[in-house]
Amino acid sequence: MLSERRLQVLRAIVQDYVGTEEPVGSKALTERHNLGVSPATVRNDMAALEDEGFIAQPHTSAGRIPTDKGYRLFVDKLAGVKPMSPPERRAIQNFLEGAVDLDDVVARTVRLLAQLTRQVAVVQYPSLTRSTVRHVELLSLAPARLMLVLITDTGRVEQRMVDCPAPFGESSLADLRARLNSRVAGRRFSDVPSLVEDLPEAFEADDRGTVSTVLSTLLETLVEENEERLMIGGTANLTRFGHDFPLVIRPVLEALEEQVVLLKLLGEAKDPGVTVRIGHENAHEGLNSTSVVSVGYGSGGEALAKLGVVGPTRMDYPGTMGAVRAVARYVGQILAES
């Protein structure tokens, strides 16, 4: 096991490297942090840390930089989550409170996260499958054409066209609308399938085909996982990455454009608190030189969706984690109020 001082040395290395972006040497370390020992001692500790794989040197005889494993230890054991200051909290709240609809909430959240962390922000729209139905509306657009509108308690609206197998009268439509809403309004999406299962039986034979079509469209909309949307912002912060630009930034931009990749990335984090995935811990190759800090958010106790940031492995973890957690909390509040 590593001695207490060696852990302190690692912490100091991470902090300095994050600040300066340059490999940090033994002398600079003793000058900037009062560890109470000489550079020579620190050198020994560094050699040990390097043996264990926590730090590495880019070339012989340069300073050390933390490895992914080093950051991991730092995040797990050496650093807490830095809470936001009261003025920051107030700023977050003010910024989010002006939102007028769900799109706006998400858009504001993205901007806020990007500004606070100076990194790329990713916010997932509240998940359909975990939220509840507020209302289902059916509109007749043509004799055999309906529009199905689904409104969630988070304010999200989904609409689908339904082509009916047979003309569907106004009264049948009103009937279906009423029955549908009385069964599913206020219920969780995941419960809907079993609640509407026997609905066609309540209708006359002529209408059953249409009712079934409407229901299957509704169920499709519910389970359609690929409809999980997200919003990205702050990509300009990618320019802060480092000097070795193009090669690093390119795959990151590509990964960010693949919503599938991002959704999987966010989905993998099961931890109820803030999750940090560092460098190669990310399954997607393009993100091997980035870290992803994410957390679930939701209006109640339960997480409806995730949000987070993507930045260089060399990032201010305590600050970023604090910002992500705080933003998630306030977004949850806002959603609960609306």
Place this chain on the structure above:
Amino acid sequence: MLSERRLQVLRAIVQDYVGTEEPVGSKALTERHNLGVSPATVRNDMAALEDEGFIAQPHTSAGRIPTDKGYRLFVDKLAGVKPMSPPERRAIQNFLEGAVDLDDVVARTVRLLAQLTRQVAVVQYPSLTRSTVRHVELLSLAPARLMLVLITDTGRVEQRMVDCPAPFGESSLADLRARLNSRVAGRRFSDVPSLVEDLPEAFEADDRGTVSTVLSTLLETLVEENEERLMIGGTANLTRFGHDFPLVIRPVLEALEEQVVLLKLLGEAKDPGVTVRIGHENAHEGLNSTSVVSVGYGSGGEALAKLGVVGPTRMDYPGTMGAVRAVARYVGQILAES
């Protein structure tokens, strides 16, 4: 006026520079294009072109590169629009035809444009103010709370909450819904205000407050220009920009995040055909080293919105213009069908 040959020289310079990304010299020019004259002659022409401000040399005694003014002349007089090949056209059509809803159409269009041009693609959602109303729906969520849903003929759906000044009965609601739709369904958004002006008078005094509130919410939704959304894609193509990376790419990414900037950018192009704005012709400073190729698209003869690409001034103008025009055409078709 410039002689015919000098224009040919300019065209050759633009083509070569776009291809190689390197300043082009007189010798290389005569070798790659058979102009029928010697390098010395070309040198004289180049000197003249430089005097006129069409080309410039990065340093003394390097080749020449086109200036913004040079590209402008090239686009206006020397190059046509390169039409897409039949296989490309088929690919575009296939790619767009799978779309299931408006979001999907826009998303696919962005991907397509980005892939075809290998540049950053920007697609504006069909404008509210220029499209027509398909249906207006009113839902009662609580005794004094309504949801207003507006469906456009392009499939776009907007919803707003309405807090009523007084409870509003189911029958009044049905009445309002029916009257509203009979007046505005199928009409252009810009005509709606005058069509509903006198509607409150048809209701009893108790309900007039609510009707007015609903109407003003509806009108707000219609005029809300800042609700003009757009979708961006292909930002990874920014890495193709050049070697002088960070300084150029940063402001571009920042500009792309400001939807307002982009909307203004697209909005400025009044030309009915493909519009090209080169380098400093763009009002926004961050885009001074980029060119924007845009065009309107729409389901009928009229443009509902714009789409386009943002790329380095050193781009393949004929090809890009061809791709943008073709995509706009097919998107228009798809929208007209739905």
Place this chain on the structure above:
DNA sequence: GTCTGGCACTCGCGTGCGAAGAGTGCCAGG
């Protein structure tokens, strides 16, 4: 044992110089 100061060693990085190459401008002749 653990820490410390000293010392030799390794490399990366910036600098200066010289040669090569590409491209230009200008001029005299066809």
Place this chain on the structure above:
DNA sequence: CCTGGCACTCTTCGCACGCGAGTGCCAGAC
């Protein structure tokens, strides 16, 4: 008006050199 020739300008590249930061190791002190 075009062409070939020629001198000139600059950039780029390779290379040698020296500096400085940082390391590893060792002998000695606490």
